[in-house]
Structures are given as C-alpha cells and as structure tokens.
Amino acid sequence: NAGVTQTxxxxxxxxxxxxxxxxxxxxxxxxxxWYRQDPGMGLRLIYxxxxxxxxxxxxxxxxxNVSRLNKREFSLRLESAAPSQTSVYFCASRMDRASNQPQHxxxxxxxxxx
Amino acid sequence: xxxxxxxxxPVTLSEEAFLTINCTYTATGYPSLFWYxxxxxxxxxxxxxxxxxxxxxxxxxxxxxxRKETTSFHLEKGSxxxxxxAVYFCAxxxxxxxxxxxxxxxxxxxxxx
Numbered sequence: 689n690a691g692v693t694q695t696x697x698x699x700x701x702x703x704x705x706x707x708x709x710x711x712x713x714x715x716x717x718x719x720x721x722w723y724r725q726d727p728g729m730g731l732r733l734i735y736x737x738x739x740x741x742x743x744x745x746x747x748x749x750x751x752x753n754v755s756r757l758n759k760r761e762f763s764l765r766l767e768s769a770a771p772s773q774t775s776v777y778f779c780a781s782r783m784d785r786a787s788n789q790p791q792h793x794x795x796x797x798x799x800x801x802x
Numbered sequence: 803x804x805x806x807x808x809x810x811x812p813v814t815l816s817e818e819a820f821l822t823i824n825c826t827y828t829a830t831g832y833p834s835l836f837w838y839x840x841x842x843x844x845x846x847x848x849x850x851x852x853x854x855x856x857x858x859x860x861x862x863x864x865x866x867x868x869r870k871e872t873t874s875f876h877l878e879k880g881s882x883x884x885x886x887x888a889v890y891f892c893a894x895x896x897x898x899x900x901x902x903x904x905x906x907x908x909x910x911x912x913x914x915x
C-alpha cells in the first residue's frame with residue numbers, strides 16, 4: 689500500500705550539477721504531476737503527464753525536463769541546477785483527468801542547491 | 803484565469819477552539835474544490851472535497867461548503883485538537899484542458915493545549 693513513492697528524500701547539489709528525481713505510483717493511475725513548494729507560494733505545477741506517453745508544461749517548467757518512463761514512473765530532471773531551484777518537490781498522481789478526482793501525493797524531496 | 807486566495811497565517815488556537823480558514827477562488831467554468839492537509843515532513847493528503855455548488859464536504863470533523871455566489875470554500879471545525887496542527891491548502895481543479903490543480907498559499911495552524 690505504498691501509494692506514491694519519491695526518491696531521494698533529501699539531496700544537496702552544487703550549482704551546475706545535474707540530478708534526476710524519481711517518482712513511482714502503484715495505484716494504476718493514468719495522470720502524474722510534479723510540483724515545487726516554496727514558502728509563501730503554495731504548490732506550483734512544473735510538468736504533468738496526463739497519460740502514459742504524454743508530457744506537458746505546467747506553470748514553472750524552465751530549467752526542468754521530465755520523462756514518463758511507463759505508467760508507474762515519472763521522473764524530473766535538473767540538467768544544470770541553480771540556487772533558485774532550491775525547494776521541496778512533490779510528485780502526485782490521479783486516476784484520470786476528471787476534475788473531481790483527487791490527487792495523491794508523495795512525501796516530497798527536499799533539494800538544496802549551493 | 804484560475805486562482806485561489808487563502809487566509810494568511812499562521813493561525814494559533816487553543817485546544818477546543820473554533821476554526822475558520824477562509825478560501826475564495828476565481829475560475830472559468832465550474833471547478834471542483836478541495837482542502838488538502840500537510841503534516842510536518844509529509845506530503846499533502848486530501849481532507850475533503852466538493853464538486854458542485856452547495857455541496858458540503860466533510861471529514862474528521864472538518865467541513866467546507868461550496869458557495870458559488872460568493873466564490874468561497876471556507877474550512878471550519880467546531881473544536882480543534884493538538885493533532886490538527888498542520889498546513890492547510892485550498893485548491894481548485896478546473897474543467898478545461900488538463901484539469902490541473904491550482905493551490906492557495908497554505909495556512910499553518912498550530913493548536914496549543
């Protein structure tokens with residue numbers, strides 16, 4: 689009964705380094721999402737994948753790339769990390785795009801970029 | 803466009819006090835509305851939802867009513883407990899395109915014994 693699993697839970701990077709955040713869900717959900725959470729700003733959508741094989745930009749996609757590896761997994765990549773990307777990153781999934789379906793969230797990845 | 807405006811915190815209450823966290827929204831069409839809760843060190847969990855006007859969502863003693871005329875979805879609880887200390891997020895899911903979630907900035911609630 690894992691739900692949405694994110695790895696790693698914590699990471700410290702130096703400016704310019706690259707990194708991939710992993711996310712997997714075991715609920716057979718079609719849609720998956722990546723958010724960042726910053727103080728005083730709530731959650732902002734980075735990228736989403738409405739279904740396997742598709743990805744789309746959200747509100748704040750610059751500096752990130754994503755891969756929907758299969759139905760279960762959706763990864764987020766920082767190619768050249770910048771201090772402005774220091775944040776808490778959350779992955780979420782939802783059964784489908786119907787508007788009354790809730791999203792299920794992972795526990796987050798706390799990323800610091802020095 | 804879509805947006806959610808949420809009561810700023812932090813909010814500190816004594817145990818058994820009444821809680822209200824205000825939330826208003828702007829949306830195209832007829833959104834679904836949600837309250838999520840985030841406990842320390844954890845991800846967001848769905849607390850309650852309402853999918854149409856005048857619907858009341860409820861869970862764990864919390865309630866919120868979808869008011870289309872005032873575009874509001876205020877969260878209430880009659881008697882808070884220490885275990886309710888968390889950050890509460892109001893959110894809407896629009897009916898256009900990808901039906902993504904739009905979040906408010908969150909309200910931190912601390913309940914003291």
